[in-house]
Amino acid sequence: MRAIILGGLAACALCAQLWAGVIEVTHHSDALGRERNLSVYVPPGYDGSGAYPTVYLLHGYAAETNNAYWEKKYAIGKVLDELIATGRIRPFVVVMPDSSMRWKASGYTFCGSFYVNTVAGRYEDYVMEDVIEYVEQHFAVSPDPARRAVMGHSMGGLGALHYAMKYGKSRFGAVVAHSGPTLYPLIKHLQPLFNRAFTDGHVVSKLVIKVFGLLGISPAEVVDFPGEDALEAEFSAQRSGGPEVRWDNLRGLYVYLSCGDKDEKHMYPLNKLFVGQLSKRRIDHTFVSYEGDHDNRLLEMIKDSFTRLGAALP
Template identity: 30%
Template sequence: MSAARWLAALLLATVASASLADPHYEKAVMHSAALQRDMRLYVYLPPDYDPAKRYPVLYFLHGKGNNEYALMNHLALGDIADDLIAAGEIKPLIIVAPQLDNSFGLNLNDNDHAPLADGQGGGRYQDYLVQDVPAWVEQHWAARSDREGRMIGGISMGGYAALVAAFRYPERYARVGGHSAAVNPGYTGGWLYPLPTSRAERDPLLLAESPALGGLKIWLDCGRDDPLFATNQALAGILRKQKRDVQWSTGPGGHDSRYWTDARLIEYLKFYGR
């Protein structure tokens, strides 16, 4: 995307459902009851999108310090999805990238949060992510509302947020992916896990032992040079011990875009789009 197109996209940030030059993308602004403020969405629609049909939806979450627009544009997920759909390798699907700030997708109070984007403090980000966003999407696009038609995944912080949401609410999602997920017991004692009770509600390594995960399909991957490799590998081991449906993938690379190559994104979309 050229600099001029990128600037034009940014200037449309507050316009609800404003289409970009590529007709497969839409920008929207929704009001979150959980956060009591407006939040942005960036949405990919499959080729030949038909409002009379119902499509499975992937809620794909950005990393810390990133945003929903950069996630979709830099990774070109829509272009890759177009190619896979045209080749018959995945089913047509909707991809929704919601604004997550630096919240880790958690319900946070004013004394229990990371510094968020745009000067925001705490807030019920998990309620926004799990309840408000799907409800709004299902009202405004031809999105499936059943469990089998709803998936969630993300990169880094977004991968962590996706895993926590799906592990806590497995009845809402058929598939979840943690791609270089920010799974780190080192957060203990800090803002993320200030107390044992908060860690029990937020740590994927503990939530992975829930007996309710039986019907959930899980994808985990992390580069071998990523500082988060050991904890992601450990999470895969816990899930395997619990006999969960988990796929674990790794390869050369660290915690950067050189690891999240087109080849890996193709693998991700094939997992979600089956």
């Protein structure tokens, strides 16, 4: 059952008695300076008491809204209900923040926030400050970071890894990235496309800028765009395991990645490189490599990762 609740959950206990499944709420974001939608899955039997473990589930690029991505496209509430009913997972509260956006500059429309702070909005602060604070004030969830996980698909997978590597155990006990762009080597490989854009105006350059443009003007320690020298210096630091990557923040977390070997967005070799770095640094992790594309087996991977989270989180 889905509830649409405007203006917050002032009477959370009453709401919990009336609703289960995916609840739609509207709350104010100080970081973004406006109202935002938030989808929250509450499990069967939820009564507003207790301290449930929490999973923050991040949607992919160009999603119209978080609900359109997770509920309309993947029926995530039904999937979680079935997993709980069959005993495959224990009950979680699952939070799906809306980080979709439409922002125009210099003739380009940027659709993906990539969960970082940019001139288009403080989307990292929105998730890490506004959303977590709101959920822990209005839902019966544990405030213990060890019982909090961040999971995402595609762009959301990048967001999950970004938060885990930046904040580590101070905010999360687990990170799950499905078909995520482990972006550091990716942008380096795209550099020739940026260069070509100044000579032949190839249409691919517009697509690249649409997807990664906000990361380029982000202060979030990804790249300094434009500027070939700045890019090269950044990637030299990343390849050498410099402080910006913060590999050590993944130690002590449960780390799960999955990716299809036929990913049409070319995420598979990037994930293999990332996993190789985890192995090199002896960081415990699980990597599920499967025969498939970017999202044709996403629900299967979500079911598997939720099952493993049940054992990994206290």
